[in-house]
Each structure stands twice: as structure tokens, then as C-alpha cells.
Amino acid sequence: MAVEKFETALKKLEEVVKKLEGGExxxxxxxxxxxxxxxxxxxxxxxxxxAEKRVELLLKQKDGSFAREEFRLDDE
Incomplete structure (x- = not known):
């Protein structure tokens, strides 16, 4: 079985919504x-x-190097 992609699933979801909203x-x-x-x-x-868990920020350090830090939303 092929692995489904986010974009494919989103398109299917949009099609379902359109059908349901049509009321037919x-x-x-x-x-x-x-x-x-x-x-x-x-x-x-x-x-x-x-995807959110994989997002990292690259922060510039005082010495000019970069350090990775996990991305956190303010409300977490």
C-alpha cells in the first residue's frame, strides 16, 4: 500500500466537504x-x-555560530 501524503489527504478532505455542502x-x-x-x-x-515536532529554530550565538533549538509556540 502506498503511503498517503498530506497534500493528497487534504485534497480528498476538501472534496468531501464540497460534496457534503452541496446537499445533494x-x-x-x-x-x-x-x-x-x-x-x-x-x-x-x-x-x-x-511536522510541528520536527521544526527547529536556528539561533545565532554570540560567537557567530548557530545552535539548534526546538520550536515552541508561546502558549505551550
């Missing part, structure tokens, strides 16, 4: 689309969390 799907198809949307949203959220 029968109830059963709407439920299936909703379930798929939840699955894609969870995948995207997981990938974003993983």
Missing part, C-alpha cells in the same frame, strides 16, 4: 462521505503534529 447526496452516501472526511481530517492533523 442521499443520507447513506452522506454518512459514508462524512466518515471519509473524519478519516482524512485525522490523518491531516496527525501529519501536521508530526
Amino acid at each position: 447526496l442521499p443520507l447513506e452516501d452522506s454518512l459514508k462521505a462524512f466518515e471519509e472526511g473524519v478519516k482524512q481530517a485525522a490523518f491531516c492533523s496527525k501529519k501536521l503534529n508530526e
Whole structure:
């Protein structure tokens, strides 16, 4: 099975939202689309969390060198 990419999952999620907002799907198809949307949203959220953990800042030191530091949001 191929590894799904964030961009692919996001596009699928956008398509599901568009279908659901259209209001033309029968109830059963709407439920299936909703379930798929939840699955894609969870995948995207997981990938974003993983990416956030990998982000590092390069901070310039007094001696001109750079040091890596983990990126932290102010509210953490």
C-alpha cells in the first residue's frame, strides 16, 4: 500500500466537504462521505503534529555560530 501524503489527504478532505455542502447526496452516501472526511481530517492533523515536532529554530550565538533549538509556540 502506498503511503498517503498530506497534500493528497487534504485534497480528498476538501472534496468531501464540497460534496457534503452541496446537499445533494442521499443520507447513506452522506454518512459514508462524512466518515471519509473524519478519516482524512485525522490523518491531516496527525501529519501536521508530526511536522510541528520536527521544526527547529536556528539561533545565532554570540560567537557567530548557530545552535539548534526546538520550536515552541508561546502558549505551550
